[in-house]
Amino acid sequence: MTSQDARRELGVLVNSKYPVIYIETWEEGRTTDTLALVAEDLGIPLYVWTVTEGLARAGGAPIYNTQEPAQVLAQISHMESDGLFLLKDFHKYLDQAVIVRKLRDLAQQFRRARRAIVISSPEIKIPIELEKDVALFSLGLPDESELNQLVVSEIRDLTAKFRIKQELTPDLIPELARALRGLTLEEVRRVLTQALLEGYRLDAGTIERIRSDRTKLIKDQGVLEFLKVEVGLASVGGLARLKAWLEKRRGAFSLEAARYGLDPPKGILIMGVQGCGKSLSAKAVAREWNMQLLKFDSSGLFEKFVGESEKNLRKSLQVAEAVAPCVLWIDEIEKVFPHAALGSESDAGLSLRLFGTFLTWMQERKSPVFLVATSNDISALPPELLRKGRFDEIFFVDLPSLEERKSIFSIHLGRRKQDAAKFDLEKLATAAAGFGGAEIEQAVTSALYCAFAQKAPLTAEMVLKEIQSTYPLSVTLKEKIDTLREWARLRAVPAN
Numbered sequence: 001m002t003s004q005d006a007r008r009e010l011g012v013l014v015n016s017k018y019p020v021i022y023i024e025t026w027e028e029g030r031t032t033d034t035l036a037l038v039a040e041d042l043g044i045p046l047y048v049w050t051v052t053e054g055l056a057r058a059g060g061a062p063i064y065n066t067q068e069p070a071q072v073l074a075q076i077s078h079m080e081s082d083g084l085f086l087l088k089d090f091h092k093y094l095d096q097a098v099i100v101r102k103l104r105d106l107a108q109q110f111r112r113a114r115r116a117i118v119i120s121s122p123e124i125k126i127p128i129e130l131e132k133d134v135a136l137f138s139l140g141l142p143d144e145s146e147l148n149q150l151v152v153s154e155i156r157d158l159t160a161k162f163r164i165k166q167e168l169t170p171d172l173i174p175e176l177a178r179a180l181r182g183l184t185l186e187e188v189r190r191v192l193t194q195a196l197l198e199g200y201r202l203d204a205g206t207i208e209r210i211r212s213d214r215t216k217l218i219k220d221q222g223v224l225e226f227l228k229v230e231v232g233l234a235s236v237g238g239l240a241r242l243k244a245w246l247e248k249r250r251g252a253f254s255l256e257a258a259r260y261g262l263d264p265p266k267g268i269l270i271m272g273v274q275g276c277g278k279s280l281s282a283k284a285v286a287r288e289w290n291m292q293l294l295k296f297d298s299s300g301l302f303e304k305f306v307g308e309s310e311k312n313l314r315k316s317l318q319v320a321e322a323v324a325p326c327v328l329w330i331d332e333i334e335k336v337f338p339h340a341a342l343g344s345e346s347d348a349g350l351s352l353r354l355f356g357t358f359l360t361w362m363q364e365r366k367s368p369v370f371l372v373a374t375s376n377d378i379s380a381l382p383p384e385l386l387r388k389g390r391f392d393e394i395f396f397v398d399l400p401s402l403e404e405r406k407s408i409f410s411i412h413l414g415r416r417k418q419d420a421a422k423f424d425l426e427k428l429a430t431a432a433a434g435f436g437g438a439e440i441e442q443a444v445t446s447a448l449y450c451a452f453a454q455k456a457p458l459t460a461e462m463v464l465k466e467i468q469s470t471y472p473l474s475v476t477l478k479e480k481i482d483t484l485r486e487w488a489r490l491r492a493v494p495a496n
């Protein structure tokens with residue numbers, strides 16, 4: 001959301017006499033600036049507190065003896081006037097009973113005036129006792145129009161200060177701003193400055209550089225990755241129904257569609273047999289629809305720092321919203337939200353909270369983020385996720401049919417500079433009964449190694465030999481696949 005929107009909405013909260021406003025944000029600077037504007041709008045003073053300085057009116061000297069959290073609350077309770085009190089990092093003290101008690105008392109007192117305590121924090125930790133007094137507000141990441149403004153003013157400042165060759169045409173400014181979506185204002189400033197000062201020039205190349213800086217920055221945060229996708233749905237063999245579904249919704253994210261009154265599609269779950277093109281399809285959608293692809297990496301969610309998972313999840317979802325329209329791909333979603341973990345005591349409810357956050361987001365998100373979740377093991381998923389309405393559709397990907405195998409052979413031969421028309425696809429596909437797409441690809445590449453070693457052109461016989469020496473997974477996993485099919489027969493739509 002823009003700081004403008006935040007300014008308006010926060011003003012409304014203060015006027016509605018919420019005693020405590022809890023702002024979820026990674027951007028303390030932006031919060032302080034926004035609150036200063038809110039205070040100005042309302043004609044009330046802004047006070048800022050830090051544990052090192054104590055409480056001070058914005059721009060003024062700190063009030064004596066207000067550094068301690070309990071002291072500052074006592075001080076505030078003695079003050080008569082209206083006002084906003086931004087307590088930085090105060091969430092750290094919300095596990096102390098005395099502090100919580102004092103806050104509750106203050107809340108009672110505040111309900112009669114335009115006074116509010118504002119706590120800003122990147123994580124949401126509100127004690128149950130306080131829940132009724134607290135208005136939760138999410139600042140979100142800056143949106144396109146705010147980024148545009150910032151880009152224009154930063155470029156002006158930087159080019160005035162340094163000798164920068166400005167060769168970026170004004171029509172490219174919005175594109176530059178778009179390349180910065182998903183970052184906080186502070187990150188935006190840093191990335192812009194670095195990019196401009198690297199070669200002391202600003203041109204179309206700078207945008208590329210900024211995009212790759214953003215990719216790296218987000219990746220380092222551990223949970224999300226901006227991916228470039230080379231291939232579209234034409235590189236996916238078979239899965240005609242899935243493709244038709246997607247084809248029908250192409251353009252559903254456009255302005256025209258919105259004017260027409262269409263809601264953008266929310267997302268699909270693709271479940272089914274391993275190695276048959278689930279992940280491939282997820283990626284291809286982004287390319288096909290010409291949208292940015294964001295991959296969600298669950299290992300980053302859990303392993304980075306204990307206790308940071310919730311924060312990381314919320315941040316990732318906000319990044320996706322800031323980048324929208326985009327495709328958010330959650331591969332093997334059963335690993336992110338394993339059913340088994342949800343009821344268990346071992347993680348003190350963390351999995352449950354994460355799952356709750358995610359479901360709420362699925363339900364309430366406003367930005368056009370098309371979610372594509374893939375899963376190999378549906379039995380490991382919490383049933384709540386599969387309930388009607390969570391996804392637009394649940395697709396089941398089965399082993400490819402004869403015709404589908406033919407087209408998969410053709411795709412993979414073609415991708416390796418072979419003329420598929422010269423191969424007896426019928427024969428190959430017949431021999432590869434029970435093979436998945438990945439196994440078909442493997443047969444083609446292995447045969448190519450042979451051909452290369454023999455310094456001979458690739459022949460159907462070489463591929464056939466590879467097929468015959470492969471024992472496809474579908475044989476070993478027959479029971480598992482049967483169970484999947486049975487499950488899917490009742491609950492999913494066939495993708496093939």
Ligand SMILES: Nc1ncnc2c1ncn2[C@@H]1O[C@H](COP(=O)(O)OP(=O)(O)O)[C@@H](O)[C@H]1O
Nearest residue numbers: 236237274275276277278279280408437438441
């Ligand atoms: N239907 C298909 N069409 C073309 N290639 C496929 C297909 N299915 C699998 N492959 C090949 O196998 C690789 C692995 O498949 P993937 O989509 O990751 O399988 P999974 O269903 O397990 O997610 C793909 O990158 C692709 O090269």
Ligand SMILES: [Mg+2]
Nearest residue numbers: 278279331374
């Ligand atoms: Mg996969």
